[in-house]
Amino acid sequence: MSALALVRASHPGPVVAVTALxxxxxxxxxxxxxxxxxxxxxxxxxxxxxxxSNDLVDRARDSVVGRTDKPLATGELDVRLTRLACxxxxxxxxxxxxxxxxxxxxxxxxxxxxxxxxxxGLKSTVLSxxxxxxxxxxLTVFVxxxxxxxxxxxxxxxxxxxxxxxxxxxxxxxxxxxxDAATGVRGLPHRLGAGGATVAAAVVLVAGSVVAAxxxxxAPRTLVLAGLVVVVALGVVAVLARGRTPFRAAVAIALVxxxxxxxxx
Numbered sequence: 001m002s003a004l005a006l007v008r009a010s011h012p013g014p015v016v017a018v019t020a021l022x023x024x025x026x027x028x029x030x031x032x033x034x035x036x037x038x039x040x041x042x043x044x045x046x047x048x049x050x051x052x053s054n055d056l057v058d059r060a061r062d063s064v065v066g067r068t069d070k071p072l073a074t075g076e077l078d079v080r081l082t083r084l085a086c087x088x089x090x091x092x093x094x095x096x097x098x099x100x101x102x103x104x105x106x107x108x109x110x111x112x113x114x115x116x117x118x119x120x121g122l123k124s125t126v127l128s129x130x131x132x133x134x135x136x137x138x139l140t141v142f143v144x145x146x147x148x149x150x151x152x153x154x155x156x157x158x159x160x161x162x163x164x165x166x167x168x169x170x171x172x173x174x175x176x177x178x179x180d181a182a183t184g185v186r187g188l189p190h191r192l193g194a195g196g197a198t199v200a201a202a203v204v205l206v207a208g209s210v211v212a213a214x215x216x217x218x219a220p221r222t223l224v225l226a227g228l229v230v231v232v233a234l235g236v237v238a239v240l241a242r243g244r245t246p247f248r249a250a251v252a253i254a255l256v257x258x259x260x261x262x263x264x265x
Contacts, residue, residue, distance in 0.1 A: 002077065005071035005076045005077040006077060006081065006082065008069070009052060009071050009082060010047075010051040011047075011050070011054065011055075012051075014050075014172075015044065015047040015051055019044045019047060021139070021258055021262070022039055022040055022043040022142075023036060025140060025261075026040065026143050028262050028263075029143055029146075031148075032148070035100065035146055035147070038096060038099050038100050038146070039100060039142070039143055041096045042093060042100060042105075043108070043139070045089045045092040046093040046097070046108065046115075048085075048086070048089040049086055049089045049112060052089065053120075055070060056072065056082055056083065058070075058073075058119075059072040061183040065179040065183060093108075093109070094109065097109050097112075097142075100145075101146055101150055104145035107138055107141050107145060108138070108139075108142040110138060111138040111139055111142065112135075114130070114135050115135050124185045124187060125186075125187065126188055128169065128173075128187030128188045128189070129187075129188050132169035133162040133163075133165050133166050134162070136161045136165025136168070137159065137161045137162035137165065140158045140161045140261075141158055144157075156212070157261070160257070160260075161261055163205065163207055163211065164205065164261065167201045167204045167205035167208065169188075169189070170189050170192075170198075170200055170201035170250070171201050171250040171254060173189035173197065174189065177189065177190055177197075198238055198239070199239050201238070201250040201253075202234075202238035202249070205250065205254055205257055206231055208257050208261075209231040209253070209256065209257050209260055210228070212261045213227065213260055224260065224263070227259065230256055231257070234252050234253045234256070235253060238250050
């Protein structure tokens with residue numbers, strides 16, 4: 001049971017999603033098999049540290065609002081075990097990141113550091129969006145620098161990825177706005193409110209789609225045009241619909257954005 005609880009406390013959804021995005025970027029960059037594995041492993045362990053540190057920092061807050069989906073808050077998962085797992089993941093992240101090259105490694109460790117900064121306090125400020133922008137944008141720089149020889153990506157790539165990160169932050173916060181407000185978390189989504197955050201997410205994700213679509217001519221035009229049509233339609237739904245539909249539409253836009261960023265490489 002402890003192993004399963006440990007997995008749940010790692011935020012497995014974001015771990016898998018961000019690792020998959022990194023692997024897709026690595027393949028699209030033409031990295032060799034060994035480098036692809038190193039990039040994926042570094043991002044995987046980095047995301048584990050982010051998820052575990054988040055739940056360790058928030059365990060008292062999660063307990064106050066009765067988060068039964070949080071094993072640390074319910075007492076199902078031992079705090080010491082989680083700290084040990086997180087520490088081991090930190091070591092693995094450092095080693096694997098630097099194995100991708102010292103420049104690439106430092107960039108990735110910077111991405112993980114800003115994610116930790118979010119967990120440690122930035123989430124409660126108006127700058128809560130900044131770690132997401134820096135981490136997602138930096139991820140594309142990390143993957144490009146992991147190539148042999150290392151090379152910086154075109155400027156539009158981290159820009160589009162940063163917009164995707166901001167949109168992901170706004171979307172990710174929507175289901176927890178009430179719980180966060182009850183425990184004093186006042187990040188950008190909370191200041192915008194559910195309606196404002198949904199509209200802002202749709203706008204920034206659509207803008208990111210446009211940046212990705214116009215950044216290069218290497219992606220199939222049919223795919224790009226189809227993606228933009230879908231994104232605009234979803235953006236309209238996110239702004240006009242009610243209930244959980246805007247949230248689902250924003251998530252769908254984020255997924256299309258990720259496909260466009262990878263396809264446009």
